[in-house]
Amino acid sequence: xxxxxxxxxxxxxxxxxxxxxxxxxxxxxxxxxxxxxxxxxxxxxxxxxxxxxxxxxxxxxxxxxxxxxxxxxxxxxxxxxxxxxxxxxxxxxxxxxxxxxxxxxxxxxxxxxxxxxxxxxxxxxxxxxxxxxxxxxxxxxxxxxxxxxxxxxxxxxxxxxxxxxxxxxxxxxxxxxxxxxxxxxxxxxxxxxxxxxxxxxxxxxxxxxxxxxxxxxxxxxxxxxxxxxxxxxxxxxxxxxxxxxxxxxxxxxxxxxxxxxxxxxxxxxxxx
Amino acid sequence: xxxxxxxxxxxxxxxxxxxxxxxxxxxxxxxxxxxxxxxxxxxxxxxxxxxxxxxxxxxxxxxxxxxxxxxxxxxxxxxxxxxxxxxxxxxxxxxxxxxxxxxxxxxxxxxxxxxxxxxxxxxxxxxxxxxxxxxxxxxxxxxxxxxxxxxxxxxxxxxxxxxxxxxxxxxxxxxxxxxxxxxxxxxxxxxxxxxxxxxxxxxxxxxxxxxxxxxxxxxxxxxxxxxxxxxxxxxxxxxxxxxxxxxxxxxxxxxxxxxxxxxxxxxxxxxxxxxxxxxxxxx
Amino acid sequence: xxxxxxxxxxxxxxxxxxxxxxxxxxxxxxxxxxxxxxxxxxxxxxxxxxxxxxxxxxxxxxxxxxxxxxxxxxxxxxxxxxxxxxxxxxxxxxxxxxxxxxxxxxxxxxxxxxxxxxxxxxxxxxxxxxxxxxxxxxxxxxxxxxxxxxxxxxxxxxxxxxxxxxxxxxxxxxxxxxxxxxxxxxxxxxxxxxxxxxxxxxxxxxxxxxxxxxxxxxxxxxxxxxxxxxxxxxxxxxxxxxx
Numbered sequence: 151x152x153x154x155x156x157x158x159x160x161x162x163x164x165x166x167x168x169x170x171x172x173x174x175x176x177x178x179x180x181x182x183x184x185x186x187x188x189x190x191x192x193x194x195x196x197x198x199x200x201x202x203x204x205x206x207x208x209x210x211x212x213x214x215x216x217x218x219x220x221x222x223x224x225x226x227x228x229x230x231x232x233x234x235x236x237x238x239x240x241x242x243x244x245x246x247x248x249x250x251x252x253x254x255x256x257x258x259x260x261x262x263x264x265x266x267x268x269x270x271x272x273x274x275x276x277x278x279x280x281x282x283x284x285x286x287x288x289x290x291x292x293x294x295x296x297x298x299x300x301x302x303x304x305x306x307x308x309x310x311x312x313x314x315x316x317x318x319x320x321x322x323x324x325x326x327x328x329x330x331x332x333x334x335x336x337x338x339x340x341x342x343x344x345x346x347x348x349x350x351x352x353x354x355x356x357x358x359x360x361x362x363x364x365x366x367x368x369x370x371x372x373x374x375x376x377x378x379x380x381x382x383x384x385x386x387x388x389x390x391x392x393x394x395x396x397x398x399x400x401x402x403x404x405x406x407x408x409x410x411x412x413x414x415x416x417x418x419x420x421x422x
Numbered sequence: 423x424x425x426x427x428x429x430x431x432x433x434x435x436x437x438x439x440x441x442x443x444x445x446x447x448x449x450x451x452x453x454x455x456x457x458x459x460x461x462x463x464x465x466x467x468x469x470x471x472x473x474x475x476x477x478x479x480x481x482x483x484x485x486x487x488x489x490x491x492x493x494x495x496x497x498x499x500x501x502x503x504x505x506x507x508x509x510x511x512x513x514x515x516x517x518x519x520x521x522x523x524x525x526x527x528x529x530x531x532x533x534x535x536x537x538x539x540x541x542x543x544x545x546x547x548x549x550x551x552x553x554x555x556x557x558x559x560x561x562x563x564x565x566x567x568x569x570x571x572x573x574x575x576x577x578x579x580x581x582x583x584x585x586x587x588x589x590x591x592x593x594x595x596x597x598x599x600x601x602x603x604x605x606x607x608x609x610x611x612x613x614x615x616x617x618x619x620x621x622x623x624x625x626x627x628x629x630x631x632x633x634x635x636x637x638x639x640x641x642x643x644x645x646x647x648x649x650x651x652x653x654x655x656x657x658x659x660x661x662x663x664x665x666x667x668x669x670x671x672x673x674x675x676x677x678x679x680x681x682x683x684x685x686x687x688x689x690x691x692x693x694x695x696x697x698x699x700x701x702x703x704x705x
Numbered sequence: 706x707x708x709x710x711x712x713x714x715x716x717x718x719x720x721x722x723x724x725x726x727x728x729x730x731x732x733x734x735x736x737x738x739x740x741x742x743x744x745x746x747x748x749x750x751x752x753x754x755x756x757x758x759x760x761x762x763x764x765x766x767x768x769x770x771x772x773x774x775x776x777x778x779x780x781x782x783x784x785x786x787x788x789x790x791x792x793x794x795x796x797x798x799x800x801x802x803x804x805x806x807x808x809x810x811x812x813x814x815x816x817x818x819x820x821x822x823x824x825x826x827x828x829x830x831x832x833x834x835x836x837x838x839x840x841x842x843x844x845x846x847x848x849x850x851x852x853x854x855x856x857x858x859x860x861x862x863x864x865x866x867x868x869x870x871x872x873x874x875x876x877x878x879x880x881x882x883x884x885x886x887x888x889x890x891x892x893x894x895x896x897x898x899x900x901x902x903x904x905x906x907x908x909x910x911x912x913x914x915x916x917x918x919x920x921x922x923x924x925x926x927x928x929x930x931x932x933x934x935x936x937x938x939x940x941x942x943x944x945x946x947x948x
Binding site for chain 3: 314316325326334337338
């Protein structure tokens with residue numbers, strides 16, 4: 151196998167593998183976690199990693215490893231929710247803007263530019279501040295700020311396609327309207343979307359962690375990595391493991407998504 | 423006048439290695455090119471373009487070249503290092519491709535690109551380089567060298583782009599010009615002009631020309647000898663004047679398949695293809 | 706019977722009034738059942754003319770009648786005309802959707818137009834252009850240039866058009882493959898009783914295929930020639946352009 155191919159498949163495999171691991175943890179949490187993530191044991195609080203508590207305990211005596219494993223659920227759940235909300239909005243706006251042109255394009259792209267001009271986290275904070283904290287609200291907030299990039303990608307791809315012969319041919323066959331946009335234009339937008347998405351997912355995790363860190367994400371006592379880092383930061387100088395473990399988990403999952411994006415892009419390059 | 427052999431090839435093969443196994447794309451080609459005009463003709467998928475690139479050491483893994491003999495002006499090229507190849511390309515052998523836009527850097531002006539090519543291969547002062555550039559551009563029929571030197575590639579028409587490519591490739595005085603379908607992307611009107619130019623330049627400088635094409639009748643007009651390739655093998659070798667009388671079935675069909683005013687109302691002769699033939703695109 | 710009647714056609718590049726006129730006061734009549742050729746240098750407007758007749762370029766003025774139906778500028782074709790006028794594009798690499806299988810490319814137009822038993826019709830279309838049935842499962846990148854163009858022709862014939870517009874259908878193909886495609890087009894024209902409007906920059910192709918041909922330059926038809934002149938175009942002539 152050529153070197154390039156080997157590297158690409160390594161990226162893809164590693165990324166997919168790590169993601170798979172996280173998914174397994176989320177699904178099998180009740181069986182994998184040695185302890186209940188919510189049970190407090192004040193006698194054991196802030197104890198370093200031992201054979202019982204493999205990653206130690208946090209400020210309320212809860213097992214960090216278990217909280218880490220259970221923490222995959224809200225994290226992955228959030229990511230999935232954001233994805234489901236962001237992509238369709240971005241695609242629709244982008245494709246319509248690119249295909250219809252004229253004032254529709256100008257209005258849509260204007261809206262896109264305005265939303266894009268806001269710093270993502272600040273806008274998300276504002277939304278959450280108004281709507282209240284929680285998983286769904288965080289997801290909605292992040293989605294409402296994240297769609298512009300996809301809209302722009304979709305519009306670019308659509309503009310390129312507009313001149314193509316196969317679109318003209320489809321029109322000549324009587325394929326018009328929604329059927330045209332859904333069946334012919336959208337599939338062409340997908341490859342670049344995929345890559346962007348994989349990259350964005352890493353950013354979403356970090357944003358969600360940021361929200362939790364500020365106390366505006368998923369509320370306590372739910373185990374969520376960002377919140378765990380926030381708790382751990384209070385005791386970081388003496389009991390570093392409380393923040394280090396969830397921090398490392400965030401790092402690894404972000405890495406997984408980045409590797410996935412790289413691998414997909416390389417795999418995509420080879421297929422015509 | 424004895425003709426010196428510029429390029430000598432014996433049993434050249436090109437292989438593609440894939441996870442499923444190795445495939446032979448070009449199978450034991452043997453031919454020689456002197457200071458003459460030779461054509462390598464075949465359809466898409468016959469391996470002719472790969473051969474051209476193989477001759478210039480431009481193929482990378484998973485493609486590999488092997489040959490019993492691959493010599494240019496007596497030098498064995500089989501073990502040439504990348505820097506030896508770099509020195510050879512442009513000054514010994516030059517390659518012209520189908521689409522000039524792919525060979526020219528879109529963000530640099532033409533003059534700068536030709537100048538760079540001169541700097542790589544020769545030691546000349548900047549004034550001498552300017553003169554050579556202008557001289558070369560006039561030689562290829564670009565009548566306003568100063569204006570064109572300042573232009574960018576996208577400002578040129580297809581025919582002008584091809585002339586610029588010719589100028590760039592010939593400015594260092596190579597002895598062999600390999601042209602890979604140099605006129606396929608041009609209108610019929612321009613094709614003859616560009617080929618006429620190429621041939622006259624080659625003759626003036628007593629160079630060898632290896633013209634790669636899928637158009638048998640076109641090469642018959644411009645070349646002295648024709649090599650016919652089919653699916654990686656050399657199937658026929660003739661002098662151009664003898665092409666019409668060739669008795670090889672492939673050559674015969676290739677020769678007579680061209681449409682014209684006289685073939686109106688008839689079905690043109692076609693090749694009988696193998697049952698499951700399909701082109702494999704190698705990117 | 707006249708299949709295509711054009712009077713005083715003017716076409717701009719796009720809807721703006723300031724856009725350049727690609728076609729200027731053009732007149733043309735194409736008889737039913739003939740193959741009419743259009744030849745000219747790049748940029749003379751021949752492809753645009755085809756696109757106007759195909760209904761995909763809608764910014765034009767003048768009078769155009771195709772198969773006894775008057776075209777209205779700015780409007781898409783109605784159903785009947787949509788079926789009767791089809792086009793084969795130049796670039797076999799660009800006219801088939803890269804992400805659709807051949808079967809999908811052939812079935813969709815049939816389904817959209819309410820033709821029953823689309824799968825069988827798609828299969829028949831493939832056979833008509835001498836391609837094996839396994840081509841249906843392939844993607845365009847898995848086919849050769851000649852095979853792609855055959856699929857494009859099969860697609861154009863799905864709705865049984867009466868007028869076929871051909872935009873340089875063989876320019877991107879090898880000489881030998883071109884011969885096959887030209888043969889196929891000639892056979893199909895007879896079996897389907899069609900009228901062809903063929904655009905090419907190659908005078909040899911025009912001379913082989915057409916009863917009459919028009920020379921376009923600067924957005925107009927300068928001259929129309931018939932068989933007497935076309936039959937004299939010979940590959941041995943060094944001058945390939947007709948004066």
